[in-house]
Amino acid sequence: MSPQHRRRRIPDATVARLPVYLQLLNERMAAGVTNLSSEDIAALAAVNAAKVRKDLSYIGTYGTRGVGYDVEYLVYQISRELGLDHEWSVVIVGAGNLGQALGGYGGFNVRGYPVAGMFDIDETKVDTVVGGVRVKHLDDLPKVVAQQQVSIGVVATPAEAAQDAADRLVRAGVTSILNFASVVLSVPLGVTVRTVDLGVELQILSYHEQRRVAAATGLRPVADEAPSGRSA
Amino acid sequence: MSPQHRRRRIPDATVARLPVYLQLLNERMAAGVTNLSSEDIAALAAVNAAKVRKDLSYIGTYGTRGVGYDVEYLVYQISRELGLDHEWSVVIVGAGNLGQALGGYGGFNVRGYPVAGMFDIDETKVDTVVGGVRVKHLDDLPKVVAQQQVSIGVVATPAEAAQDAADRLVRAGVTSILNFASVVLSVPLGVTVRTVDLGVELQILSYHEQRRVAAATGLRPVADEAPSGRSA
DNA sequence: CGACGCTCGTGCGCACATTCACAAAGTCGT
DNA sequence: ACGACTTTGTGAATGTGCGCACGAGCGTCG
Secondary structure, eight states: OOTTSSSSOOOHHHHHHHHHHHHHHHHHHHTTOOEEOHHHHHHHHTSOHHHHHHHHHHTOOOEETTTEEEHHHHHHHHHHHTTTTSOOOEEEEOOSHHHHHHHHHOHHHHTTOOEEEEEESOTTTTTOEETTEEEEEGGGHHHHHHHTTOOEEEEOSOHHHHHHHHHHHHHHTOOEEEEOSSSOOOOOTTOEEEEOOHHHHHHHHHHHHHHHHHHHTTSSOOOTTOSOOOOO | OOTTSSSSOOOHHHHHHHHHHHHHHHHHHHTTOOEEOHHHHHHHHTSOHHHHHHHHHHTOOOEETTTEEEHHHHHHHHHHHTTTTSOOOEEEEOOSHHHHHHHHHOHHHHTTOOEEEEEESOTTTTTOEETTEEEEEGGGHHHHHHHTTOOEEEEOSOHHHHHHHHHHHHHHTOOEEEEOSSSOOOOOTTOEEEEOOHHHHHHHHHHHHHHHHHHHHTSSOOOTTOSOOOOO
């Protein structure tokens, strides 16, 4: 309805925050809250209130001036925008340490991403059961993807095997990949990849620690945020 | 040495990419490559070559014009900048599904982040051994953090327990937190938090899928990037 | 029923990030 | 030893995102 909005491109930064808002709106809704102002949401999400309003304005004008946002309606609208009005089956490639944790996690089904299959190339892992799903051989991937209309794949293999896994996923028809391996995957245009790398995260943190230490050691008492101070 | 550089603030976006460069430089180095141009690195990291050069220029001028970058030296410099010239002990709070996977992962030690301790509040988990580390009760956290000079903590608890875990970590003296729970942690200024949320990642992907479907369905044949076209 | 108070939606300027394009500086061949 | 070629490092231009500040609209209360 109201084909007024929709198709307005939503900035990446906003797309990354919508799930966070959604999460906390759901949480407040469960607690019986029916209305929240942008100020309230901002506090809960630890961001600026204006940012919240701007973010929400991209998906439509669902607030009421002088009052705030109806939590339930907002949850509905954000869900719709994120494509959560139906389930998205996912396949997990790699039944090792991480793959098993993901499969057993259970959070997939709860959040609307049922696991359509887990796959591994290692014969000793095939046919074991993880989180209620029987691991299949990687060669069976195309069949499952086609039959169950899977469009999201999770790569949970060692780094060496990740590119092959991605290639197979793409060939099978998957168009979004969540990659947990420490590699930059190369995929054709039109396929979305998001990489989550534990090592990268830790290194970003240690960079900040490193700076703290350097600052404390007083390696030149330069304020952390000197405003200007670029000399020629 | 050379107090020329250092203390030049490195942009966040760059800090997030340096670990990626480091990863792939290490990989090429292992393969026997001794020199790489910004073009080469760019191709491997799937980014623009100018971006690579600018990123690297923030940590110093370590390239040779007409030649490129000496891989080994660059690895050394990036490592130093990220604070990888020594080890950073980490503690893991939460020995459930995810905590166990992380503990057993082994990648921590390899990458220079030895696990100084795993903690849980559940008595049935305490004293079990995960990845060579015996799980301790959460009350023992402060002692371990103090004794082992831990400054990085990993939150791998259910969402409900995450804020408490973070509070305890901060009180114990941890100044960087890697959070795997689906909550926005509230921490005092000066503490760095990075949240990795499976649900958020999946929802970002399904947003893109959603758009693809909408585009394909031809919900109004508006090109994906119509330049203007806003009619009053 | 009108005035007041609250909160949304957004235009605008600023800061940050990305990319282009080119001079500077090195190598290599002759 | 010099000139052609390559590749860096960076100023300038463009694009993206953020946050203030304020007008617009809704509800409430006298």
